[in-house]
Amino acid sequence: MIEAIGLTKRYGSTVAVNDLSFTVRPGRVTGFLGPNGAGKSTTMRMVLGLDRPTAGRVLIDGTPYNKIKNPLRSVGALLDAKWVHPNRSARTHLLWMARSNGIPVRRVDEVLDEVGLTKVARKRAGGFSLGMSQRLGIASALLGDPKVLLFDEPVNGLDPEGILWIRRFMQGLAAQGRTVLVSSHLLSEMALTAEDLVVIGRGELIAQCSTAEFIDRSAKAAVLVRAPEWQRFATLLRDKGFAVAEGAEGVLTVEGATGAEIGEVAAGNGVVLHELSPQRASLEEAFMQLTGDSVEYQTGSAEKGV
Known part of the structure; x- marks a missing residue:
């Protein structure tokens, strides 16, 4: 488990992280x-002891990172896929890491096989594509068979097959009871991968909840309706106080009402319905709605909602 308690990080007059507290539970992938x-990278660096907090602390299974003996056996991380000496082979790089933390040599070949790099294990890492480098970074994180794992943008450079692989891989790690924290800008992928979310903006906590709860509470629910008498039905729905938008070919989008409520209005007024479909918002829509005020750099079109 990862526990951040009142984390604050200042760089001179700049506050990168401000009194941030959250918990990442084992057995689930947390986005x-x-x-x-927003302070995501700074926060992950503080979790790993790479940056010292100005205030607050982080505990990993109850212990600060700098107090953990042979930390690779407890915590694995991928923060920068290209953090490898370009003239070292993938296997040599992992051997160096294994020896520094008392990890058996056999583990090197196990993780290379796990991430699909066995055939290129003796090739120079400097010649790797970004996707191959990501896989090597994941192998490095797994080397000590840790219970806690942090991944920063792990799908960068991966093709669709690789993205599917890492999604299933991270979910498999969580299913083993490990703590898995994943930072990503690919929101459509996070919606499929993460069960829980920690969302921050300008260094402060915006939300911590399940992915489903975040979407449901952050974005407006709508119901799509098709009816032959769509104009009359739109008037009936507005009379009930529901917000109705009229689209092409008589398609209505209704906000502020459930499918059941709309169906009852139709039944009570003899309106035939051809379609009644609740529309669930996407994680991207919920994220944009909730974090819009926390975007550091906005274009003029973004500010106007374009």
């Missing part, structure tokens, strides 16, 4: 989301 400049 770590926020606009650019």
Whole structure:
């Protein structure tokens, strides 16, 4: 488990993270989301002891990172896929890491096989594509068979097959009871991967909840309706106080009402319905609605809602 308690990080007069507290539970993939400049990378670096908090602390299974003996056995992380000496082979890089933390050599070949790099294990890492480098970074994180794992943008450079692989892989790690924290800008992928979310903006906590709860409470629910008498039905729905938008070919989008409520209005007024479909908002829509005020750099079109 990861516990952030009152984390604050200042760089001179700039506050990168401000009194941030959250918990990442084992057995679930937790997505770590926020606009650019929200403080995600700074927070992950503080979790790993790479940056010292100005205030607050982080505990990993109850212990600060700098107090953990042989930390690779407890915590694995992928923060920068290209953090490898370009002239070292993938296998040599992992051997160096294994020896530094007392990890058996056999584990090197196990993780190379796990991430699909066995055939290129003796090739120079400097010649790897970004996708291959990501896989090597994941192998490095897994090397000590840790219970806690942090991944920063792990799907960068991966093709669709690789993205599907990492999604299932992270979910498999969580199913083993591990703590998995994943930062990503690919919101459509996070919606499929993460069960829980920690969302921050301008260094402060915006939300911590399940992915489904975040979407449901952050975005407006709507119901799509098709009816032959759509104009009359639109008037009936507005008379009930529901917001109705009229689309092409008589399609109505109704907000502020459930499918059951709309069906009852139709039945009570003899309106034939050809379609009644609740529309669930996407994670991207919910994220944009909730974090819009926390975006560091906005274009004129973004500010106007274009």
